[in-house]
Amino acid sequence: MSKKVAVVAAAVTKFGFRNASYRDLISEAGQACLSSLEGALKPGDIDGFILSTVMPERTVFQGHVASLAEETLGIRPDRLSVRVEHMCASGNVALRTAYSAIVSGLAEVVMVLGVEKLNTPVPGETILNMGAGLDREWESSMGMTAPPVFALIAQYHMDQYGTTEEDLARVAVKNHTHSMNNPNAHFQKGATLEKVLTSRVISTPFKLLDCSPVSDGAAAIIVTSEERAKDFTAKPVYLLGTGQAVESFTLANLPDNLSHWPALVKAGKAAYNMAGIQPQDVDLAEVHDCFSIAELLAYEGLGWCDQGESAAFLKEGRSDYGGNVVVNPRGGLLACGHPLGATGVAQIAEIFWQLRDEAGLRQVKDAQIGLTHNNSGPGEHTVNIFGIEN
Amino acid sequence: MTTENYVFTIDPVPMQGKEHNKLYPFYEALKEGRLTTTSCLDCAKVAWPPRQTCPACWSSKMEWVDLPTTGTIISFTIQEAGFPIGYSGPLIFALIKVGPVKFVTRLVDTDRADMHKGANVELAVTRVDTPALPTEARVLPTFKISK
Ligand SMILES: [Zn+2]
Numbered sequence: 001m002s003k004k005v006a007v008v009a010a011a012v013t014k015f016g017f018r019n020a021s022y023r024d025l026i027s028e029a030g031q032a033c034l035s036s037l038e039g040a041l042k043p044g045d046i047d048g049f050i051l052s053t054v055m056p057e058r059t060v061f062q063g064h065v066a067s068l069a070e071e072t073l074g075i076r077p078d079r080l081s082v083r084v085e086h087m088c089a090s091g092n093v094a095l096r097t098a099y100s101a102i103v104s105g106l107a108e109v110v111m112v113l114g115v116e117k118l119n120t121p122v123p124g125e126t127i128l129n130m131g132a133g134l135d136r137e138w139e140s141s142m143g144m145t146a147p148p149v150f151a152l153i154a155q156y157h158m159d160q161y162g163t164t165e166e167d168l169a170r171v172a173v174k175n176h177t178h179s180m181n182n183p184n185a186h187f188q189k190g191a192t193l194e195k196v197l198t199s200r201v202i203s204t205p206f207k208l209l210d211c212s213p214v215s216d217g218a219a220a221i222i223v224t225s226e227e228r229a230k231d232f233t234a235k236p237v238y239l240l241g242t243g244q245a246v247e248s249f250t251l252a253n254l255p256d257n258l259s260h261w262p263a264l265v266k267a268g269k270a271a272y273n274m275a276g277i278q279p280q281d282v283d284l285a286e287v288h289d290c291f292s293i294a295e296l297l298a299y300e301g302l303g304w305c306d307q308g309e310s311a312a313f314l315k316e317g318r319s320d321y322g323g324n325v326v327v328n329p330r331g332g333l334l335a336c337g338h339p340l341g342a343t344g345v346a347q348i349a350e351i352f353w354q355l356r357d358e359a360g361l362r363q364v365k366d367a368q369i370g371l372t373h374n375n376s377g378p379g380e381h382t383v384n385i386f387g388i389e390n
Numbered sequence: 391m392t393t394e395n396y397v398f399t400i401d402p403v404p405m406q407g408k409e410h411n412k413l414y415p416f417y418e419a420l421k422e423g424r425l426t427t428t429s430c431l432d433c434a435k436v437a438w439p440p441r442q443t444c445p446a447c448w449s450s451k452m453e454w455v456d457l458p459t460t461g462t463i464i465s466f467t468i469q470e471a472g473f474p475i476g477y478s479g480p481l482i483f484a485l486i487k488v489g490p491v492k493f494v495t496r497l498v499d500t501d502r503a504d505m506h507k508g509a510n511v512e513l514a515v516t517r518v519d520t521p522a523l524p525t526e527a528r529v530l531p532t533f534k535i536s537k
Binding site for chain 2 (some may be wrong): 211
């Protein structure tokens with residue numbers, strides 16, 4: 001039985017408003033991932049399959065989707081087949097699920113595929129659908145969706161620590177600048193501070209570019225035991241640590257300090273402890289910038305700076321190339337888009353390429369340790385840590 | 391609305407009647423202008439949202455208690471774009487303090503100029519004009535700024 005697991009292949013589709021069906025997106029990501037191993041892996045080698053996806057029942061009126069994806073890709077798993085749904089964190093939770101299946105011996109070679117087809121012909125329907133990720137009975141039935149939820153938190157952080165709209169905008173500028181080197185990103189045009197600050201107001205204090213767009217997309221990885229990893233690639237990327245914590249589902253039950261996220265601190269500590277590293281050992285990270293404020297709070301919760309100091313951390317360039325930790329080199333959710341079930345898997349794919357020195361113009365020099373983080377609401381967080389040494 | 395149309399339509403408001411929902415007393419009280427929740431008979435924990443299981447001690451012995459119908463704003467946002475279908479803006483959302491609990495609400499009949507942290511708000515129930523099937527009057531716990 002394996003104690004460690006490794007990622008041995010990865011692929012990401014173009015994210016955006018795609019002229020492609022849910023099934024098309026599964027095909028694109030799955031096929032690209034399988035073929036990236038150039039024959040080292042055949043369809044019969046995959047004994048486990050995990051589909052990370054959030055709301056196909058609503059957006060494409062299709063359930064039973066793990067089996068649909070398997071048949072679409074010609075995969076016939078005989079040890080594990082399961083769908084994972086954990087709202088925005090589905091992708092990183094799916095990797096934890098793969099980890100537990102592999103270390104328990106339940107499965108050995110597992111494909112994790114994340115997919116979401118969010119865009120519908122009526123934009124207002126898409127937004128209503130997204131409200132299903134909140135507590136429908138007590139919060140989203142009043143018209144509440146994710147932008148106002150995170151706007152309330154941003155406003156609280158501004159009131160508490162003096163964070164400004166310009167500080168928030170700097171997150172968008174950094175990530176939109178990074179995505180100029182990512183052809184799979186929804187947006188590749190970059191952004192200036194002025195452009196972010198003068199984009200239209202979505203929900204105060206957020207402007208359009210403080211918010212991740214509604215995107216379609218898919219991503220896939222192959223995960224296996226450390227014993228099998230070298231059968232597929234000379235450069236496996238190992239999962240060193242993982243952590244998850246859920247403190248609260250509703251916004252009403254967040255701690256009184258809305259902008260301090262104890263579940264993130266817990267998930268981060270669990271992952272750091274398991275990996276045997278400190279926060280400052282992380283070279284690059286894909287964190288969950290669903291809204292600009294969420295990236296700032298990730299710096300604080302993951303221990304890269306103290307509470308209330310995230311705006312200065314960013315302004316001093318410490319979360320960018322040449323700084324302490326390069327955050328969101330692929331462009332984050334803000335610029336790549338956020339096809340819910342695909343997001344975490346795409347983050348893992350980026351860390352896979354970065355740690356293998358295959359990230360091209362986005363490459364973080366000498367990257368040894370990478371981290372992925374999703375929130376699935378402010379009260380619940382998932383963190384995975386990766387390295388090239390097992 | 392025909393039954394067929396209803397099946398093809400998204401209904402973002404929960405079923406609130408006795409035949410669908412064990413928490414129906416909340417909605418019956420709300421229709422009378424009272425804001426209620428559950429309190430645990432074993433440990434006295436007042437929880438929001440109301441529930442059948444105490445989140446503090448897992449007791450199932452709950453009683454309905456009244457919350458104040460007034461509160462104060464902890465944080466607010468004015469949404470100008472990106473609304474779910476069926477809504478038009480601006481929409482004002484706030485996290486408010488109501489007695490012992492925090493509560494998420496939408497502000498109605500409120501001038502944005504009156505919105506500020508610490509402002510006093512009062513319950514202003516919204517009646518939902520799209521009935522569910524079977525037809526039942528439904529309500530939402532919205533608030534407004536107190537004058
Ligand atoms: Zn109790």
